[in-house]
Amino acid sequence: MANPRKILLAEDEPALGQIIKESLETRNFKVLLCENGDIALKTYQTEMPELLVLDVMMPKKDGFTLAKEIREIDDTIPIIFLTAKSQTQDVVEGFTIGGNDYLKKPFSMEELIVRINNLLSRTKEQKHSETIEIGHYTFNFPKQTLQFKIEEKTQLTHREAHLLFHLIKNKNKVLDRSLILNKLWGSDDFFNARSMDVFITKLRKRLKQDSNIEIINVRGFGYKLIC
Structure with a gap:
């Protein structure tokens, strides 16, 4: 079996975070679960994940702010936003910041997994020419x-x-x-x-x-x- 792909998950709802983490780990992902944006930023800096799944509404540092800070130093890592917000302007803001995908709560785990795999596959293809x-x-x-x-x-x-x-x-x-x-x-x-x-x-x-x-x-x- 291939080495697990490393994903950083920032989600402040403990129950939901654990469900997502366990579901992804059954699909051969290694999940770094962070309970707020400050912890997520430090984890990103030290653990080198391949993809970020960020809840938008989090304490200390929200998902949009976190994504902005990460995009200043890394414009290649895929970012998926998770949010209960449904307003069009919120979706637009997420993509404007540099998000690659946007998933509204509640969502199915299968949908999240498909979106993760698609982004990782696309990123793998791009990396071959990024020298x-x-x-x-x-x-x-x-x-x-x-x-x-x-x-x-x-x-x-x-x-x-x-x-x-x-x-x-x-x-x-x-x-x-x-x-x-x-x-x-x-x-x-x-x-x-x-x-x-x-x-x-x-x-x-x-x-x-x-x-x-x-x-x-x-x-x-x-x-x-x-x-």
């Missing part, structure tokens, strides 16, 4: 791999991949230190800043085989990827 050329390197952000010329691919960590993605998006421009700390670490405090410095050092080592690539420290502002 970025940077100097003599090929970076595949969805798969989180970095390859120098025809050498073996290097598997990056979740944070390494996201940090490199943002550096490349801002190539030859300064990447604001505070902005990226808040996006990837959740805050720009001293300890997170030291952690980011460690990841920058790791990326420099990953990219050292191409002398035309350099990550420089712009004191007081952030980092710049030069290529």
Whole structure:
């Protein structure tokens, strides 16, 4: 049997959350159940799920707000919204934020499973062509791999991949230190800043085989990827 596909489920109704979790796990999914948006964001940052199922109405951080924050750092992960809202403007808002699908409560588990499988299948097809050329390197952000010329691919960590993605998006421009700390670490405090410095050092080592690539420290502002 194939390895379980990892799904993050954010649902504040304990009974419903458990029903969805158990139903999906019988279909060979690994489900990370979170009771509110704050926990869901932290779980997303550490667990690298392949798909998000987000209840819209949640305490601390609602599904729409959570999706907005995740879309700022990841524009590829599929998102399905679950909601009791039925107004057209709510559906429009969900898709505008970056949702891929919208399921109104009550819903059947079979329908949810079909929608999940469709999105994962579509995402798998897209990933094969989602590569970025940077100097003599090929970076595949969805798969989180970095390859120098025809050498073996290097598997990056979740944070390494996201940090490199943002550096490349801002190539030859300064990447604001505070902005990226808040996006990837959740805050720009001293300890997170030291952690980011460690990841920058790791990326420099990953990219050292191409002398035309350099990550420089712009004191007081952030980092710049030069290529």
